[in-house]
Amino acid sequence: MLKIYNTLSERKEEFVPLEKNKVKIYACGMTVYDKPHIGHARKEVAIDLIVRYFKYLGYETVYVRNFTDIDDKIIERANEREIDIKVLTEENIDAFYKATTALDLVEPDMEPKATEHIVEIVGMIEKLIRNGYAYEAGGSVYFSVKSFNSYGKLSRRNVDDMIAGTRFEVETEKNNPLDFALWKSSKPGEPQWESPWGMGRPGWHIECSAMATKYLGDTFDIHAGGRDLIFPHHENEIAQAEGATGKPFVKYWVHNGFLTVEGEKMSKSLGNFITVEDALKDYHPEVLRYFMLSTHYRTPIDFSIANLRETEKKLYYFYQTLKNLSFFALKANGEEVRNERAQSFINEFKEAMDDDFNSAKVVAAFYGIFKHLNDSLISKKTRPAPEECAGFISVIREAGEVLGVLQRDSVKVLEEIKDIQLQRYSIxxxxxxxxxxxxxxxxxxxxxxxxxxxxxxxxxxxxxxxxxxxxxxxxxx
RNA sequence: GGCGCCUUGGCCAAGUGGUAAGGCAGAGGUCUGCAAAAUCUCCAUCUCCGGUUCGAAUCCGGAAGGCGCCUCCA
Structure with a gap:
């Protein structure tokens, strides 16, 4: 029985799909104002693991991941670099795809972009106004937080407390400092679209509500994203979607923990901002993947040289063992037998994954089986029959497929890892x-x-x- | 000020009431020309203080330390 930790209830819940054998997932994609960094990679690997496991369990999955390609940061960055917004966003989307390909991420079924859904966004805003949750002011439209009484249910915040803690903004069109923009009237030179309220552009949160409901329906199973998005982004998404449709938006909210670099938060000012591109120069993509999965997705993970090196050694050891195993499996002529040990490994794997996708436990199970194999392969007396060796390969590949590791030719990967190391040390x-x-x-x-x-x-x-x-x-x- | 999270051996990391997985590092053994790799053995009572319980790392209360969010952030 699969259990998922739901941020909404703050506990693990049994997963029951809205439609039998079908799961609909929306994951907030990146705002493409810059290249993807390893924090993005962590989030992508986490959701990838989840999607892969659902597929493994036989669910029909509909997985949507968006690109937010219009927002303040994008405008700012494009102006800084004196390039067109489209040039900037396309450049970063390309970089994102390079990263997802390298990391072998499952392709979403749909990848909607905000700028291509202005009609839906405007439509949702109109509904919100009609339903009394939003108001127009000076060509912009704001969501009235006070009007939506379950506002704060995801992040467990109380509107009045928040107002008390807010420094009042001077000169604002908002009725309430916590109200957030659904539509922003555009300043000259900014990208803009027509709307009933004049030329403007969408606010930050509305695109996700509009695109998610368009592709997955008013209510769907899982919505994922980084912890930091809980407030305000996801809180606002709920307010927008539920305010517009009058139906529950999402059943399970899933949030991944943060990644630090050598124990510190990654930020431009600390100079420890690592892009996926750079990380891939020093480490094999599978090492990065395996590293991300060696800690449970909700637990913070520290991207440190020591940890990465350790992961690299582990993966090397695994492939080395797989290589030996393949040698002994040759005589099986395609026959395979899953003996008791192989079966118990698969059981361990499923149990771990059923427990809120605990890949860290799977990693431990991998250790157990590889150790067992190295131990038994060493002597003729204990060596499993060729068919059993083939069976071991098959279970390792089966579990590995869900983690997205150990799928490739051992000899080749071992060589690739070595090449990267040679390059890293300039040897x-x-x-x-x-x-x-x-x-x-x-x-x-x-x-x-x-x-x-x-x-x-x-x-x-x-x-x-x-x-x-x-x-x-x-x-x- | 508000909300939430975390604290397990030198390091990383599972653990979700039943008597501390796993890995790295370290010590010793097997193997080896010697090594390495592989393998075997050894290596913690869970930040502290109370409480609930037959029994708690696991639940409750408190303290200390660390962190995240509340403004852009995966």
Whole structure:
């Protein structure tokens, strides 16, 4: 039985879809004023895990992720760079797609853009005015927070308390400082669209309510996003959608925890702002994915060099083991048997995922099975039959598919990881192989002292070598 | 000031009332020309103080520390 932590109730709830075997998911996408950073990546990997698991469970999934391609920051940034807004947003959408491709994220079924849904947005605002939740003032339209009495239910805030804590804005068209803009009258030179209230553009929150209800209906199953969006973004989305439709908007609200960099919040001013593009220069995409999943999605995660290195080692170990396993599975001729240990692994996996998508527990289960495999593969006596080895591969791939890891050819991934490491440490591959060749020559000549000297040289580069029956292999230690 | 979260061994991290997963690092063993890799063994009573309970890391109250949101933020 799948349980999901619902921000609305602050507890884990059994997942019951609105329609049998079908799940409708909306995830707030990014506002494309800049390139995606690793915080975005965390959110995307988290929702990706969720979507993949629903598919794994056999649900028909409808997954919508938007692009917010019009807002203050975008206008500001475009002005700064003296480029057209469209140029800016398209550039960043491209960068986003590069990141999603590299991270092997499941493609959403729909990816609506705010600027392409002005009609729906205007329509929703009109409904809100008609329903008495919004008012026009000076060419802008505001949502009246006071008029919507369950305002604050998601973020557990009380409107009066909030007003008390607000510094009053001078000169405002708003009736109430907490009211938020649904439609903003445009200043000269800003992008603008026609509306019943004059030329203008949508406020920040309305596009999600309009697009989500358009594609998923008035009420749908899951709405996801980063923790920081709970207030005001999601709170406002609820007010807008429910104010317009009169129906409950979302059944389960899912929010991922934040990512820090070396223990600090990522921000431009601290200079620790890491784009996905940059992270991919130093780490294999699968390492990044696996890293994100090694902590439960609601728990804060720290993007630190130490943690990333550790993850890299783990993944390397897994693929190394998978490589050995594949060798022993060759004789199975396509036959596979899932023995008790393999089956228990799958059970562990499902149990962990059913528990609010606890990928951290899955990671532990992976450890257990890989350790078991390394242990048993080592000697003929304990080695599973080829068909069982094939069965192990199959369960690992099955669980790995949901996490989006361990799907690719072991040899290839091991090489890719090494290449990235070589690049990271600015070490030339040929130099390494030359040294290994030299060492083996010394070994053949039984000149172990010189051979060990070469090994020390390699060690200084951070490389360790393994003499195996098939020759000498090397890896970063 | 308001709302919420977190605090588990040197480090990362599970744990959601039944007697502390896993990993990294460290110590020792097996293997090895020596190593490495792999593997085995060892390594915590859960920030503190009260309470509820036969029994709590897990529930309640309080203290200390850290953090997030309340303005843009995944």
């Amino acid at each position: 030339n591959k040929d130099d390494v192989e030359n040294l290994i060749y030299q060492r083996n020559e010394f070994r053949k000549a039984k000149d172990f002292e010189k051979a060990d000297g070469v090994r020390d040289e390699l060690k200084n580069l951070g490389i360790s070598i393994q003499d195996t029956p098939d020759g000498t292999e090397w890896s970063f230690s």
